Amino acid sequence: MPQPAHRLTPTSPTPNLGRLRHFIDQLAALLAAEPGEEQVLEDGSRLLQQLVAHDDWLPDDFAQPDPQRYQQFLLHADSRQQFSIVSFVWGPGQSTPIHDHRVWGLIGMLRGAEYSQGFARQADGSLRETGDAIRLEPGQVEAVSPRVGDIHRVSNAFADRVSISIHVYGGNIGAVKRAVYHQDGSEKPFISGYSNSLLPNLWDLSKEPLQ
Numbered sequence: 001m002p003q004p005a006h007r008l009t010p011t012s013p014t015p016n017l018g019r020l021r022h023f024i025d026q027l028a029a030l031l032a033a034e035p036g037e038e039q040v041l042e043d044g045s046r047l048l049q050q051l052v053a054h055d056d057w058l059p060d061d062f063a064q065p066d067p068q069r070y071q072q073f074l075l076h077a078d079s080r081q082q083f084s085i086v087s088f089v090w091g092p093g094q095s096t097p098i099h100d101h102r103v104w105g106l107i108g109m110l111r112g113a114e115y116s117q118g119f120a121r122q123a124d125g126s127l128r129e130t131g132d133a134i135r136l137e138p139g140q141v142e143a144v145s146p147r148v149g150d151i152h153r154v155s156n157a158f159a160d161r162v163s164i165s166i167h168v169y170g171g172n173i174g175a176v177k178r179a180v181y182h183q184d185g186s187e188k189p190f191i192s193g194y195s196n197s198l199l200p201n202l203w204d205l206s207k208e209p210l211q
Helices: 017-032 037-052
Strands: 071-077 084-090 105-111 114-121 127-129 134-136 141-144 152-156 163-169 178-181 187-190
Touching: 017 037, 017 071, 017 084, 037 105, 037 141, 037 163, 084 152, 134 141
Parallel strands: none
Antiparallel strands: 071 084, 084 163, 105 141, 105 163, 114 127, 114 134, 114 152, 178 187
């Protein structure tokens, strides 16, 4: 997967939404060409890495932690629900249960760090950890899918600070029927939904400097 590039930190209270709009445009063009999943993960990872290489574009409203649980804020959903983009905001020490996605996904680290621990089903149906947990640092990208590995548990790498990752999925992830798992392999269906009830306004160009 792509490695981190030089990162920029916020220099203005006004988020640079042009970066997110550019990413949406480039990803939509990639998917319109109807590539195979392997190409989507490879080229999509490169595009997401370019986005999370800069930390000056995410609006504050979609970067707020909750003391009880991690937050999943919808940033954009394709009109045909072919892809969605969300910000995951991890409070100190927060983590997910073991879960799957059932669509391809890309995870790009924006702030802080997180661990992703993969799991594989054994012959008796139970789940076993697959190697060591992967630590994602700012600017790094990881892929998941039913083909390359879809069951994992994610946690904030820090017990004393917030971490934020940007996730892209091959569907409207908040509406996808998927599952959380116990270690014995038994599963419980769930639909995640989203933490926000309102969408960010990405398209009001009147507030941006004239070119």
